[in-house]
Amino acid sequence: MRKIYIFDTTLRDGEQSPGVNLNMQEKVEIALQLEKLGIDRIEAGFPAASPGDLAGVNAVARAVKNASIIGLARSREQDIEAVREALQGAQDPCIHLFLATSPIHRKHKLRMEKHEVLERAEAAIRYAKKYFDKVEFSPEDAGRTELDFLCEVTAMAIRAGATVVNIPDTVGYLNPSEFGNIFKTLKENVPGIEKIQLSAHCHDDLGMATANALAAVLNGADQIEGTINGIGERAGNTSLEEVVMALETRHDYFQAKTSLVLGEIARTSRLVSKLTGMPVPGNKAIVGANAFAHESGIHQDGMLKEKTTYEIMSPEMIGLKDSKLVLGKHSGRHAFREKLVDLGYVLGDEQVNAAFAKFKDLADKKKNVTDEDIRALIEEKLIETPEVFVLDTIQLTYGNQSVPTATIRVTTIEGGSAEEAAVGNGSVDAIYKAIDKVTNEEVELEDYSIKSVTHGKDALGEVHVVMRQGEYSVQGRGVSTDILEASARAYIDAINRLIEKRKSPARSSRDNVTLI
Ligand code: KIV
Ligand code: ZN
Numbered sequence: 001m002r003k004i005y006i007f008d009t010t011l012r013d014g015e016q017s018p019g020v021n022l023n024m025q026e027k028v029e030i031a032l033q034l035e036k037l038g039i040d041r042i043e044a045g046f047p048a049a050s051p052g053d054l055a056g057v058n059a060v061a062r063a064v065k066n067a068s069i070i071g072l073a074r075s076r077e078q079d080i081e082a083v084r085e086a087l088q089g090a091q092d093p094c095i096h097l098f099l100a101t102s103p104i105h106r107k108h109k110l111r112m113e114k115h116e117v118l119e120r121a122e123a124a125i126r127y128a129k130k131y132f133d134k135v136e137f138s139p140e141d142a143g144r145t146e147l148d149f150l151c152e153v154t155a156m157a158i159r160a161g162a163t164v165v166n167i168p169d170t171v172g173y174l175n176p177s178e179f180g181n182i183f184k185t186l187k188e189n190v191p192g193i194e195k196i197q198l199s200a201h202c203h204d205d206l207g208m209a210t211a212n213a214l215a216a217v218l219n220g221a222d223q224i225e226g227t228i229n230g231i232g233e234r235a236g237n238t239s240l241e242e243v244v245m246a247l248e249t250r251h252d253y254f255q256a257k258t259s260l261v262l263g264e265i266a267r268t269s270r271l272v273s274k275l276t277g278m279p280v281p282g283n284k285a286i287v288g289a290n291a292f293a294h295e296s297g298i299h300q301d302g303m304l305k306e307k308t309t310y311e312i313m314s315p316e317m318i319g320l321k322d323s324k325l326v327l328g329k330h331s332g333r334h335a336f337r338e339k340l341v342d343l344g345y346v347l348g349d350e351q352v353n354a355a356f357a358k359f360k361d362l363a364d365k366k367k368n369v370t371d372e373d374i375r376a377l378i379e380e381k382l383i384e385t386p387e388v389f390v391l392d393t394i395q396l397t398y399g400n401q402s403v404p405t406a407t408i409r410v411t412t413i414e415g416g417s418a419e420e421a422a423v424g425n426g427s428v429d430a431i432y433k434a435i436d437k438v439t440n441e442e443v444e445l446e447d448y449s450i451k452s453v454t455h456g457k458d459a460l461g462e463v464h465v466v467m468r469q470g471e472y473s474v475q476g477r478g479v480s481t482d483i484l485e486a487s488a489r490a491y492i493d494a495i496n497r498l499i500e501k502r503k504s505p506a507r508s509s510r511d512n513v514t515l516i
Pocket of ligand 1: 013
């Protein structure tokens with residue numbers, strides 16, 4: 001069975017999703033989970049985009065031991081130098097160069113003739129080869145590039161020393177037979193093609209990214225690029241979990257497999273969703289909350305008689321377990337610790353104690369504390385940010401005929417406390433204005449979302465916010481049985497992250513960088 005290499009670009013193309021802005025710790029956390037998942041190659045960022053990106057790639061390069069770490073670069077010497085610096089300390093470094101090749105990009109974006117594109121790409125590959133054994137080259141917008149020119153570009157890349165040629169359907173325009181045909185044509189016509197690996201990089205604008213990636217496999221692709229949960233620019237990238245489970249479930253048909261640790265899929269999906277703040281739709285293939293739920297009576301009857309009647313994969317395969325042990329207010333520290341181990345959390349004594357206190361607090365408000373509740377409690381503070389402000393008390397007056405008023409008291413890192421009140425259009429607005437006053441910060445709220453962690457009236461509410469102050473954009477999360485308290489926690493979390501980010505001179509915004 002042929003091995004298909006998996007190239008994860010959650011931290012680069014995925015981070016280009018609107019509103020997603022991961023800090024260094026979050027990138028490392030995701031990268032370490034990708035390593036556990038058995039990802040072969042991790043694209044950690046675009047070092048030339050900003051000092052923050054460079055530092056993030058470097059932190060990932062130093063933390064990950066069992067995957068190749070990749071940095072993206074335009075076909076320019078400064079970008080290649082930035083990747084070189086960022087990948088210091090990587091066990092298995094690789095550079096990913098790109099230059100657009102399609103007529104539309106050549107004419108309007110690059111204003112270059114075909115021969116100039118060939119020359120610039122070749123010079124960049126040869127320059128990169130001085131420092132890197134592994135060089136991947138992407139003819140951007142390959143999907144809309146003339147096939148004969150794409151063959152010429154690929155032949156040039158091989159001669160110049162590329163080890164992987166990646167074929168991006170940058171705008172998600174092609175259908176599976178067209179995309180598959182590109183691979184077939186390259187395999188049949190490009191001299192030296194057997195010396196390199198061919199890779200597929202699809203976008204999901206027409207909902208065909210997974211089908212296109214699989215068509216590439218059928219036509220000889222060695223590597224699939226994509227992101228966890230399919231996040232990315234516009235409609236996103238190929239969902240890696242979909243490709244991997246399709247190859248696993250239908251290996252009889254594809255005659256190809258990956259070496260991923262399938263049991264880590266659910267956990268990776270949850271972590272990426274949590275840290276990026278991008279929710280996974282309930283009906284999302286493989287990792288959606290309903291992906292293994294059977295609602296109709298006929299299906300349930302079939303499932304009870306024989307699971308394979310309606311189940312082509314089991315939830316256990318991707319690491320979803322049916323929990324036998326539900327905790328409540330009488331559960332002790334021992335049962336709680338067992339549960340944490342069962343859920344895969346490796347925590348030190350201090351962290352277990354803090355989590356146990358939170359659990360006890362929750363168990364007082366909620367009869368049954370489910371696995372999802374425990375995950376939400378633990379993952380609320382997955383990344384430790386110095387807490388300059390901690391929510392102490394929150395008081396609200398609300399009536400549908402009166403102006404909502406919030407009073408917020410916080411304790412500060414110096415051990416003091418402060419209190420402020422404010423009115424607003426609604427309760428959340430009043431809370432956020434009071435927090436602005438008490439923290440003395442002026443911020444713009446760019447996004448606010450709320451979801452319930454489990455079902456039922458006493459379910460935990462989880463709030464995610466994105467806020468901006470000038471060039472700095474940060475996210476925050478908060479969890480509570482009370483959605484107004486969760487809202488306040490998320491906002492204060494974001495303010496703490498903002499203060500931390502301002503201290504570091506490295507900007508992480510890529511807003512001013514053009515991909516040419
Ligand atoms: O979609 C695309 O073309 C890309 C390239 C940078 C490979 O992400
Ligand atoms: Zn892309």
